[in-house]
Amino acid sequence: MRRRLVVRRPAVLHHGQAAYAPLVDMLTILLFFILKSFSMDTPIRPDDPTFRLPASAGREYVAKVTRIDVTGDAIYVDGERAASSTFYLEHDDEIVQELYERLQGTASRSANVRADGRVPWRLLRKVVYTAQVARVETLDLVAVSRSGL
Amino acid sequence: MRRLLAPARASDPDLRPGLLSIACLLFILLPCLLLTTSLYKLTSLPFRLGGGEGGGEPEVPGVVSGLEVLVDPDGLVLRAALRTRDANAGAEDVVWNETPLPHRDGAPDTVGLQARLGALRRLDAAWKRVTVRPDDRVSTDDLVLVMDALREGPEGVLAEEILLGDGPGARALVPGSAP
Numbered sequence: 001m002r003r004r005l006v007v008r009r010p011a012v013l014h015h016g017q018a019a020y021a022p023l024v025d026m027l028t029i030l031l032f033f034i035l036k037s038f039s040m041d042t043p044i045r046p047d048d049p050t051f052r053l054p055a056s057a058g059r060e061y062v063a064k065v066t067r068i069d070v071t072g073d074a075i076y077v078d079g080e081r082a083a084s085s086t087f088y089l090e091h092d093d094e095i096v097q098e099l100y101e102r103l104q105g106t107a108s109r110s111a112n113v114r115a116d117g118r119v120p121w122r123l124l125r126k127v128v129y130t131a132q133v134a135r136v137e138t139l140d141l142v143a144v145s146r147s148g149l
Numbered sequence: 150m151r152r153l154l155a156p157a158r159a160s161d162p163d164l165r166p167g168l169l170s171i172a173c174l175l176f177i178l179l180p181c182l183l184l185t186t187s188l189y190k191l192t193s194l195p196f197r198l199g200g201g202e203g204g205g206e207p208e209v210p211g212v213v214s215g216l217e218v219l220v221d222p223d224g225l226v227l228r229a230a231l232r233t234r235d236a237n238a239g240a241e242d243v244v245w246n247e248t249p250l251p252h253r254d255g256a257p258d259t260v261g262l263q264a265r266l267g268a269l270r271r272l273d274a275a276w277k278r279v280t281v282r283p284d285d286r287v288s289t290d291d292l293v294l295v296m297d298a299l300r301e302g303p304e305g306v307l308a309e310e311i312l313l314g315d316g317p318g319a320r321a322l323v324p325g326s327a328p
Contacts, residue, residue, distance in 0.1 A: 024172050035182070054290045054294075057297050058300070062192065063193070117288060117289050117290035119288065120288055121285055125285075141289075143192055
């Protein structure tokens, strides 16, 4: 019988080492993904499950300023009900009087308008106009970022 | 020639303890982050309230003198005020060019809008402002969709400043008078 001259030596397999590297890779990718979409924003109006903010591709940070929430039912300033949405939708008043008075009492000259996605411009424009008449200088419309989880 | 003083072959260092410690750290970090993160990530869309129809301060001199997007429940209309190239024409001599963009699949045609704005950007790179004039019935969802489309297109930034004005026929909202 002919003997093989070159005998291939069996490779030494480090099973543990081979398994750790892809595991660490996978966890690192997961960590970066979660850090990228990390957010500590709390849901808006958790008491109202029907409230839904519009979605946006924007990524700008939301400043902590006066909050004006506009739902199909009411208008809130910093979480407190200020006026009825239904009333101002049905009437032609351009100024939301209650909102104007509340905004006059706040020191902040900036406000975030957090309107439900179904609220029509007819109501939103009155809110925005009232805020500007009440000398709110900076207004931002808040939306849910699509870059979130 | 064979080397007499060949360095002794060091055995491969065992990487397992190092990798295991990194894996352990990640296993602690990931659940902590998952527990503290919110599914909700908010973003803000800055805007200003614009004037009445055809209003607003003039933009920097260029071919495009002003841009407006009329939003109504049936579609969009892009109105571009283009300065005439007539030698005798003054700075105020503009021609309004209207492009209707009907809804696509029940939603505003943002792709068509961005394509038109991209063409206007190639025509004149100086314009920065667009006035959005929504109809009273337009929802905040559609408004945000249009504002998003105006801010950034596939070719880059489109409008740096967005003014919200009044829809056609609506009373002009010009802040200044207290109730």
